[in-house]
Amino acid sequence: MSNLQETKIFNNKEAIIEGWYWALQSKELKIGKVVHADIMGKKLAIYRGKDGRPRALDAFCPHMGAHLAEGKVEGNELRCFFHHWKFSEKGELNDIPCRKSLQGVSAKIDSYPVEEKFGLIWIWTGKEAKRGLPYAPELKDLETDSLLGKPYIKECHPNVMMINAIDAHHFASVHKLPVDLNLVPTVIDSNTIEFSNITKVPNTNLLTKFIGKFYKGPLTYSLCYHNATTGTVTLGPDFLHFYIMFAIRTNKNGQAEGQTILLTKKRNGLIGKIFNAIVLRATRVVGNYFAKGDTEVFKTINFKFKTPIKEDYPIIKFIQHAEKQETCNWGYGKKVLNSDLITIDDKEITNLEMNISTGESNEQKIIL
Ligand code: FES
Ligand SMILES: [Fe+2]
Structure with a gap:
């Protein structure tokens, strides 16, 4: 009591x-772009894939911690600026350009549910909405x-x-x-x-x-x-x-x-x-x-x-x-x-x- x-x-x-919390205005995120976001202390890289859908990943690359919003959107995925590791919308590592295979490297970042409505991009503060x-x-x-x-x-x-x-x-x-x-x-x-x-x-x-x-x-x-x-x-x-x-x-x-x-x-x-x-x-x-x-x-x-x-x-x-x-x-x-x-x-x-x-x-x- x-x-x-x-x-x-x-x-x-x-x-x-x-x-659900509002993250940013839809017009601030063009197709193929990624932005820095700080939503209640959580640092995120929010990007819009080629298909027009927005996505959100934890900001820091699991390799050395570069901010992924410095990287590049490729299709519906995100590539880190620093050593070009690439992550899926679920945060799974799927490419290390200097290597032929990912064998022996396991790295993943968290992704969060994102929706777009009323001209805003919204984010869910947890794993699943x-x-x-x-x-x-x-x-x-x-x-x-x-x-x-x-x-x-x-x-x-x-x-x-x-x-x-x-x-x-x-x-x-x-x-x-x-x-x-x-x-x-x-x-x-x-x-x-x-x-x-x-x-x-x-x-x-x-x-x-x-x-x-x-x-x-x-x-x-x-x-x-x-x-x-x-x-x-x-x-x-x-x-x-x-x-x-x-x-x-x-x-x-x-x-x-x-x-x-x-x-x-x-x-x-x-x-x-x-x-x-x-x-x-x-x-x-x-x-x-x-x-x-x-x-x-x-x-x-x-x-x-x-x-x-x-x-x-x-x-x-x-x-x-x-x-x-x-x-x-x-x-x-x-x-x-x-x-x-x-x-x-x-x-x-x-x-x-x-x-x-x-x-x-x-x-x-x-x-x-
Ligand atoms: S810090 Fe991201 S690939 Fe190295
Ligand atoms: Fe009032």
Whole structure:
């Protein structure tokens, strides 16, 4: 057991949840090219084969340690710059030019699962991918069009940035949202949790009356989180939803390196293309509006959840979910051992929820 200030995984740079992380933009990797990458302390050579598919190998050649990103792509394989040893996409040595055969030499490097989607190259922080890429729930099985924002750096852990989107408390104080949100959590699986608003737009003044016309039910605002580090917002009126994915990883300085992805469902034909180009740019305006209000706070925040209150309930649920996710040995990340993980007793959660719903929460009562 632990309280909200003693989390093992949440807000801990050295606890990297095993999963998909954005590596670089697709346009940064041309066919037949290889690039240096440092993904959360893991040095990699990421290259794009002749067939157009990206691949990732551990950076350092098992012969003498030359960085393989100094080498050359040959077909779908990678040749080291130094003595020209060649490696397959699985990291198997398959050529030493100064020798006729490989007999007596055994050398292999690790390779990692790579996927390409939404204009980004993603990498799985382990040997085998156990899940699919992050998604926007309403677009999960649909083809999409996407647009990327500029990558950015913030002075806090990605988890802390993630909870901003479900911090309903600050929507009024910072973003001046005229509607109180009630974000209800649903755990989808061990690495996916959704929060959806259930409140309707009130009928209190001209502005809210006007906004209310665009929603038959509750005001659409939901968040879907993967690995506690990629979050996708769904919002907008009933006739047009906007989808904004925030993919964030740490760096060695403990900062958040983020990439915003604006999404919409694919629409065909010239009209569809023009429509999507407009929708994606409008989505960017919405995303910037939300991101901008918080810029200053993320430069200086020293996150410590000392005094949780009832209104912070979604954040507490997010932290609970993050604390149960599987971590990995990757770069500067060290796997959090099972014996260190927090076990959650159902009775305690029930008590917690009762405390929260009666507004009695305080530091001592909130147990993970
Ligand atoms: S260091 Fe790579 S082939 Fe020698
Ligand atoms: Fe915000």
